[in-house]
Structure formats: C-alpha cells, structure tokens
Amino acid sequence: MLLRHEGFRRLCRARDLLRERREPSPSIADLAREVQISPFHFIRQFEAVFGVTPHQFRIQTRLDAARHLLATGHYSVTDVCMDVGFSSLGSFSALFTKRIGEAPSAYRRRVRAMVQVPGVIPADLTPGCLTLMGRLPPSAFARPARNFREA
Amino acid sequence: MRIKLTSIMVDDQDKGLRFYTEVLGFTKKHDIPVGEYRWITVTSPEGPDDLELALEPNANPAGKAFQEAMFSQGIPIAAFEVADIAGEFARLTAEGVAFTRPPMRAGPVTLAIFADTCGNLIQLYQPA
Numbered sequence: 001m002l003l004r005h006e007g008f009r010r011l012c013r014a015r016d017l018l019r020e021r022r023e024p025s026p027s028i029a030d031l032a033r034e035v036q037i038s039p040f041h042f043i044r045q046f047e048a049v050f051g052v053t054p055h056q057f058r059i060q061t062r063l064d065a066a067r068h069l070l071a072t073g074h075y076s077v078t079d080v081c082m083d084v085g086f087s088s089l090g091s092f093s094a095l096f097t098k099r100i101g102e103a104p105s106a107y108r109r110r111v112r113a114m115v116q117v118p119g120v121i122p123a124d125l126t127p128g129c130l131t132l133m134g135r136l137p138p139s140a141f142a143r144p145a146r147n148f149r150e151a
Numbered sequence: 152m153r154i155k156l157t158s159i160m161v162d163d164q165d166k167g168l169r170f171y172t173e174v175l176g177f178t179k180k181h182d183i184p185v186g187e188y189r190w191i192t193v194t195s196p197e198g199p200d201d202l203e204l205a206l207e208p209n210a211n212p213a214g215k216a217f218q219e220a221m222f223s224q225g226i227p228i229a230a231f232e233v234a235d236i237a238g239e240f241a242r243l244t245a246e247g248v249a250f251t252r253p254p255m256r257a258g259p260v261t262l263a264i265f266a267d268t269c270g271n272l273i274q275l276y277q278p279a
Contacts (some may be wrong), residue, residue: 001249005225008251012223048249051166051268125187125210130158132185132207140181140190 001048010035011049014042018058021085028054062086063099070108072121077104156192158205159229160218161269164189167206170268174246175231177204195231209270218270225251227264227274236261236277 003011014035017026026034031054032042046054062084069080078089081104086092096104114122133140161167168191171177177193180203184190188210192203209215221228233239236254240263244250251272252264262276 001244001247002253003249003251005251008225045249048247049266049268050270051163051170130156130205130207132188132190135185136183136190140183 001045003045003049007037007045008049010037011046014046014054015050015057018054019061025085059095060099063096066092066096066104067100067107068121070104071111071125077108080104155201156203156205157229158207159267159269159271160209160214161206161267161271162209162215162218163269164191164206164208167191167267167269168193171204171206174243174248175267206269215270222270222272225264225272227272229271230262230274230276233275233277236263236275239263239275 014031014037017031017034028043029039032039035042037045043053046052046057050057052060065084066080069075069083070077075083077093081089081092086095093104096107100107102110111122111125114125168179168182171193172179176196178196179191180194181190181192188208191206193206194200194203207214209218218228240250240254243265248265248268250263250265252262254261254263254275254277259279260276261279262274264272264274267273
C-alpha cells in the first residue's frame with residue numbers, strides 16, 4: 001500500500017485523536033469521518049502503518065495510561081479505570097490482566113513497592129535505552145571461537 | 152572501538168520481533184527476558200552477522216515523544232541498504248507493508264520509505 005503525504009498526515013492525526021479523552025468516546029466510524037477516510041480504508045490503512053487496528057490502539061493507549069497512574073499516583077483501581085476512559089471496571093480489569101499479565105490491583109501493589117521517591121517512575125519500567133544490557137547473562141556476549149587458538 | 156550494536160525503539164517488542172523477522176527477513180539473535188522487558192536483537196542474513204540491531208521498548212515517555220515526532224514529520228529513523236529496491240518494494244507491498252514514498256532516485260541512490268508497524272519510518276536505499 002502506498003500512502004501519499006495527505007493520507008499519511010491523516011493517519012497521524014487519527015493516532016492523536018485516538019489518544020484524546022472525550023465524553024462520550026467517539027466511535028471508530030466517527031473518527032474515520034473526522035480524518036476524512038472511509039471507515040473501511042481507515043481501519044485497513046491504520047493497521048498497515050501502526051500494526052494494530054484503531055480500536056486496539058485506543059485500548060492499548062488506555063492501558064498504558066492506567067499503568068502509569070497505578071505506578072505513580074495514589075488512585076484506586078476504580079478511579080484509574082474511569083480516568084483513562086473505561087466505563088466498566090469488569091472489562092478494564094479483564095483487559096488489563098490479559099495484556100499486562102496480572103490484575104490492576106496486583107500490579108499496583110507490586111509496582112508501588114518499587115517506587116522510592118513519590119512521582120518517580122523506577123528505571124525498570126522505562127528502560128528505552130541500552131542499559132538493559134547490564135543485566136544480561138554473560139552468554140549474550142559469547143564470542144565465536146577463534147581459529148588461531150585452536151591451531 | 153567498533154560499531155557492533157545499534158538499536159531501534161519499538162512500541163511492542165512482540166510485534167517488533169515479528170515484523171523484523173517475518174516481514175523484513177532478519178534473523179533473531181537474542182531474546183532474553185530482562186525484568187518487565189526483553190533484550191531482543193536481530194542480525195541480517197546478508198551479513199555482517201556480528202552486527203546486531205536491538206529492538207528496544209519505547210516505554211520511556213521521552214523516547215516515545217521523540218519517536219512520534221520524527222514519525223509525524225515523515226522522517227525515517229534508520230536506513231537499510233538493499234541490492235534491488237524495486238524487488239523489495241514489490242515484495243514488502245505484497246506483505247501488506249505501507250510505504251510513504253515509493254522507490255525514487257535521489258542523487259546517487261534510489262530510496263523508499265515504509266512504516267515498520269512499531270512507530271517508525273524506515274528508509275531503504277539502493278546505491279547506484
């Protein structure tokens with residue numbers, strides 16, 4: 001698929017819109033209209049560019065925001081659920097557990113214990129740099145045998 | 152001092168590993184759990200085989216902001232050299248990859264740009 005400048009710009013705009021918290025939350029068809037792409041092409045193009053459908057992207061964005069709030073803030077699971085844009089605590093908990101691997105309450109307990117200064121996110125949660133290397137086993141750096149040593 | 156490792160930020164390491172191996176055709180070298188994330192590197196089967204590309208999580212908000220700004224401006228974050236850019240364009244398009252620029256001559260090279268599904272634009276270039 002080939003996206004020309006305008007098409008690409010619209011998809012970037014859609015990504016920003018999907019992050020917005022609006023009440024009521026717009027449907028995917030509403031957002032497609034807003035960026036002037038047909039709903040069919042919108043979903044197809046968005047997935048080709050971002051690797052997930054617009055719906056999946058929005059869920060993911062909300063779960064990321066929830067993770068952040070649970071780790072840094074002093075909010076209850078219910079407050080976090082409502083704040084990031086879910087209307088049902090049940091579906092929030094189910095999605096969170098499926099995606100993150102543990103329930104929101106368990107995540108909050110575990111991660112808050114790692115936070116030492118209020119408001120500071122532990123480095124473990126925001127690696128994004130080559131410091132991950134420091135915790136690798138030595139085998140990650142194994143060098144291939146040199147021929148001259150075998151000789 | 153050698154250049155043996157470079158990295159690219161991905162918004163989802165599973166998705167990134169899948170795209171860089173199954174779609175682009177790189178080979179997985181390491182996939183080691185490190186805390187919440189993984190140390191994942193790939194190499195090119197076309198060599199050099201000791202030059203690794205790490206697929207780093209973009210969980211740091213600063214990294215994410217940089218990545219998104221570059222993306223929205225249409226700027227590729229990395230460039231890979233190919234021998235046959237028209238062939239790669241056809242192959243990747245058939246795989247469902249979205250290009251923002253089809254192969255076109257630019258001075259001494261022909262280049263094309265595609266989205267890697269993980270939040271980056273990547274440039275392919277073929278030297279003349």
